[in-house]
Amino acid sequence: MRICCVSICANNIRCFTRTFHLHHKLYSLNINANNAERFIVENTVITSDHLTPELKLRLITPECRLWTASAEECEVDDPFWGFYWPGGQVLTRFLLDNPSYVRGKQVLDLGSGCGASAIAAVKLGAKHVLANDIDIVAEKAMQINAQLNHVDMETSSKERSEERRVGKECRSRWSPYH
Numbered sequence: 001m002r003i004c005c006v007s008i009c010a011n012n013i014r015c016f017t018r019t020f021h022l023h024h025k026l027y028s029l030n031i032n033a034n035n036a037e038r039f040i041v042e043n044t045v046i047t048s049d050h051l052t053p054e055l056k057l058r059l060i061t062p063e064c065r066l067w068t069a070s071a072e073e074c075e076v077d078d079p080f081w082g083f084y085w086p087g088g089q090v091l092t093r094f095l096l097d098n099p100s101y102v103r104g105k106q107v108l109d110l111g112s113g114c115g116a117s118a119i120a121a122v123k124l125g126a127k128h129v130l131a132n133d134i135d136i137v138a139e140k141a142m143q144i145n146a147q148l149n150h151v152d153m154e155t156s157s158k159e160r161s162e163e164r165r166v167g168k169e170c171r172s173r174w175s176p177y178h
Helices: 036-043 086-097 116-123 136-148
Strands: 002-009 012-019 045-047 057-059 106-110 128-132 154-156 171-173
Touching: 036 136, 057 136, 086 116, 106 116, 116 128, 116 136, 136 154
Parallel strands: 002 171, 106 128, 106 171, 128 154
Antiparallel strands: 002 012, 045 057
16 A cells, blocks of 8 residues: 655655555454443543643553453453554644645545644644544544534444555655654
């Protein structure tokens, strides 16, 4: 899949196109589409204590049971969607400070996790936003966080590595090094 990437490194910001081949899939073990919302609400807190306080997000914090849970105690394979990773915080902060990158454009947020970058894009006037991650609980977390921020956006947990084309207006991100 060829996507436009935004790289932010030590005051150097550049956009480039790269081909990615994603072959792994993450699945939640005991959580499904029917009970994911309850699981997220019970195991996260609403916080704005991050680099983008304009956004409210349901996240796993030190007050949450999952913060210290062992793998055996966690009902999901990896609750990555419950953390606002540093790379996502920096990208979202950049977008909030530079809305022209997404205003009026179509945005595909791959590896969206908690959905913060996609939510920011909607708030900044993107024409269409699709927040995507490959886990059904992550998709539910994106939806919950979108509701918290009073935005409507499309979400998906569909594997997109096999798709051949991303719209030419589309700005997207992919960060394997959260």
